Amino acid sequence: MKRNGSIERRENRQFFLYISPWLLGFAIFTLYPMVHSLILVFTDTDLTGSGKFIGFHNIVRAFTEDDLFYKALVNTLYYVLVSVPVSLLLSFLIALLLNQKLKGIGFFRTSFYIPYITSGVAVVLLWGWIFNAQFGLINYFLSWFGITGPNWLSDVRWAMSAIIIMGVWSIGNSIIITLAGLQDIPEQLYESAEIDGANTFVKITRITLPLVTPTLYFNLVMGIIGGFQIFMQPHILTEGGPNYATHTYMMHIYDYGFKYSEMGYASTLAWILFIVIMTITQIVNRTSKYWVHYDN
Amino acid sequence: MNPYYQSKKRKQLIGNTVSYVLLILLAFVFVFPFLWMISTALKLPSEAYTLPPRLIPKTFTLDNFIEGWQYADFTRYTINTLIVALAATLGAVFSAALVAYGFARFRSRYNELLFAVVLATMMLPSQVTIIPTYLLFTKLGWLDTLKPLIIPSFFGGGAFNIFLLRQFLKTIPKDLDEAACIDGANSFQIFYRILLPAIRPALITVGLMSITYHWNDYFSPLIYLNSDTKFTLAIGLRFFENSFGSAQIQMLMAVSFITVIPVLVLFFIGQRYFVQGITMTGIKG
Numbered sequence: 089m090k091r092n093g094s095i096e097r098r099e100n101r102q103f104f105l106y107i108s109p110w111l112l113g114f115a116i117f118t119l120y121p122m123v124h125s126l127i128l129v130f131t132d133t134d135l136t137g138s139g140k141f142i143g144f145h146n147i148v149r150a151f152t153e154d155d156l157f158y159k160a161l162v163n164t165l166y167y168v169l170v171s172v173p174v175s176l177l178l179s180f181l182i183a184l185l186l187n188q189k190l191k192g193i194g195f196f197r198t199s200f201y202i203p204y205i206t207s208g209v210a211v212v213l214l215w216g217w218i219f220n221a222q223f224g225l226i227n228y229f230l231s232w233f234g235i236t237g238p239n240w241l242s243d244v245r246w247a248m249s250a251i252i253i254m255g256v257w258s259i260g261n262s263i264i265i266t267l268a269g270l271q272d273i274p275e276q277l278y279e280s281a282e283i284d285g286a287n288t289f290v291k292i293t294r295i296t297l298p299l300v301t302p303t304l305y306f307n308l309v310m311g312i313i314g315g316f317q318i319f320m321q322p323h324i325l326t327e328g329g330p331n332y333a334t335h336t337y338m339m340h341i342y343d344y345g346f347k348y349s350e351m352g353y354a355s356t357l358a359w360i361l362f363i364v365i366m367t368i369t370q371i372v373n374r375t376s377k378y379w380v381h382y383d384n
Numbered sequence: 385m386n387p388y389y390q391s392k393k394r395k396q397l398i399g400n401t402v403s404y405v406l407l408i409l410l411a412f413v414f415v416f417p418f419l420w421m422i423s424t425a426l427k428l429p430s431e432a433y434t435l436p437p438r439l440i441p442k443t444f445t446l447d448n449f450i451e452g453w454q455y456a457d458f459t460r461y462t463i464n465t466l467i468v469a470l471a472a473t474l475g476a477v478f479s480a481a482l483v484a485y486g487f488a489r490f491r492s493r494y495n496e497l498l499f500a501v502v503l504a505t506m507m508l509p510s511q512v513t514i515i516p517t518y519l520l521f522t523k524l525g526w527l528d529t530l531k532p533l534i535i536p537s538f539f540g541g542g543a544f545n546i547f548l549l550r551q552f553l554k555t556i557p558k559d560l561d562e563a564a565c566i567d568g569a570n571s572f573q574i575f576y577r578i579l580l581p582a583i584r585p586a587l588i589t590v591g592l593m594s595i596t597y598h599w600n601d602y603f604s605p606l607i608y609l610n611s612d613t614k615f616t617l618a619i620g621l622r623f624f625e626n627s628f629g630s631a632q633i634q635m636l637m638a639v640s641f642i643t644v645i646p647v648l649v650l651f652f653i654g655q656r657y658f659v660q661g662i663t664m665t666g667i668k669g
Contacts, residue, residue, distance in 0.1 A: 122512055125515055182410060206651075217633055257413075
């Protein structure tokens with residue numbers, strides 16, 4: 089069969105025709121912006137789009153003149169380093185629980201997913217109320233144990249923890265994904281293990297855990313990428329405070345881009361974050377071959 | 385019953401009980417906040433700000449819903465949000481289906497490569513593209529309109545949706561295409577008459593997820609919308625909170641709950657579509 093016959097060429101043409109919306113969108117909303125933002129890094133462009141070339145000034149500024157740069161970076165790193173492992177662990181445990189043929193299991197599956205599906209301003213405001221120092225549920229609950237809860241959202245030491253708790257509450261999506269991964273594991277493996285005398289702990293650590301690592305890997309990477317972009321909760325509840333305790337990196341970018349109209353500098357910040365995320369993702373990717381088992 | 389079987393049954397009973405206890409406790413933590421939202425929304429101001437907090441209000445009132453809604457132009461915000469959610473979803477469903485059709489059914493030297501690019505963009509953090517995209521919309525004069533929130537969805541509707549629909553299309557046997565082809569159908573007719581109906585569940589999944597996404601979206605409306613008349617519920621609610629919220633928590637919770645209801649309803653009706661959509665993509669990721 090000829091390689092470049094008219095049938096192949098026609099199929100090729102139709103291929104491009106049908107994917108053209110995406111191709112166009114990719115060019116306009118992904119490729120072009122990425123290139124343009126890279127150019128912006130070396131300018132002092134403002135909200136209106138006008139600016140001039142200023143060389144490496146923005147990059148130098150981020151690392152030497154911008155006090156909040158490191159604060160924002162550390163805050164965001166802290167958020168990722170705490171919320172991602174906690175979320176990963178919790179979603180795995182809950183998915184394990186949900187992966188049983190119990191009566192009413194569907195109801196439980198739904199309950200864990202609802203926080204995720206409704207994530208938005210309303211829910212963030214709800215949590216603001218729950219974390220209220222005087223009338224909030226959390227401090228009321230703590231008072232049962234004789235603990236006086238802190239003024240969560242106004243306390244420099246606790247504000248970020250509140251944000252993290254909110255983030256962990258919304259793991260419904262990763263629970264469902266992990267559950268799907270668990271359900272992919274064939275029953276027979278567990279059955280033959282039982283015949284060999286394996287108890288639940290052995291079954292989980294020797295069968296479940298290794299076989300669900302691809303799903304855990306997916307959740308880990310998506311969790312990291314999402315975690316670094318945390319914005320809505322601190323923006324609404326604390327506006328980055330108190331005293332910049334919840335000033336996340338994404339808020340830093342937002343402030344410089346859309347509040348101070350310094351799009352050149354904001355682009356610089358964006359690219360630095362992009363490089364950080366890509367580096368970490370690559371590291372996770374490289375180490376994955378040591379702990380992720382794919383079906384052979 | 386032999387002893388082995390008896391102890392096995394007992395172990396299972398203990399295991400199940402432990403599971404139920406854990407599930408109930410955890411589900412409580414995940415669901416209770418919503419009950420609290422409703423509870424606060426139904427309270428009188430005096431009761432909302434009292435200790436100890438009570439789940440069931442002593443006096444029920446629907447005033448908060450009515451008053452809160454009128455405090456700001458929430459009807460307008462709802463209309464705006466509906467326009468964005470529905471229009472963007474229309475664009476997303478249709479364009480993602482077209483693009484997925486291209487990837488699923490047409491051979492080309494570039495098919496695998498470009499699809500890998502699609503997958504890569506799924507993981508692309510958005511910061512590097514936001515600012516130039518904003519500048520682009522500024523140049524087009526689309527600031528403070530709903531257009532930046534709607535138009536991009538017509539360009540493939542997002543990598544996730546393309547991926548989902550392509551996977552689904554791949555499960556439809558090519559014989560259907562071929563039979564239609566023999567009957568003289570062209571590629572678009574095959575797409576429209578045969579394949580689209582065949583992937584209806586996946587289309588519904590894409591639609592529901594898209595509506596939910598746009599309904600809840602905060603960041604894009606935040607940067608593109610400035611006038612009160614253009615606000616979506618997310619922004620309107622936020623500004624309501626800024627102005628009145630902390631002193632009127634019961635009204636805030638009432639209005640917040642109203643904004644959450646549509647998503648909850650959609651979810652309860654279309655539960656299996658949400659779950660199906662995620663499971664189809666999560667594992668393969």
